[in-house]
Amino acid sequence: MVGTAIRPSPVDGHGNWDGSGHRxxxxxxxxxxxxxxxSxxxxxxxxxxxxxxxxxARAMGTTFAITVGQDTA
Structure with a gap:
């Protein structure tokens, strides 16, 4: 789920998640x-x-894979 990836993502490269919403x-x-x-x-x-x-994905420094049926898009 996108939401679970947003909060812990080290967007600023420092890994300083403090719960303040800055990330x-x-x-x-x-x-x-x-x-x-x-949101x-x-x-x-x-x-x-x-x-x-x-x-x-780029903002979070990650990628997404989308699967449709048996094939990956």
Missing amino acids: FVAVAQHARISQPAL RIEGGGGVPTLATLGRL
Whole structure:
């Protein structure tokens, strides 16, 4: 789930997650989406586009694999 990856992600490269939301704000800014939109995605209440998922992956320094049926897209 996207939400579980957002909070612990070392976006700033320092690993300083203090629960203050600074990293959440940084992910939203780097992914060029609003904080409310990121919050919806995090909570499973939104359906992000592939472009948005790509920006989120880059902002979090990770990748996503999308599986459709038996094939990986």
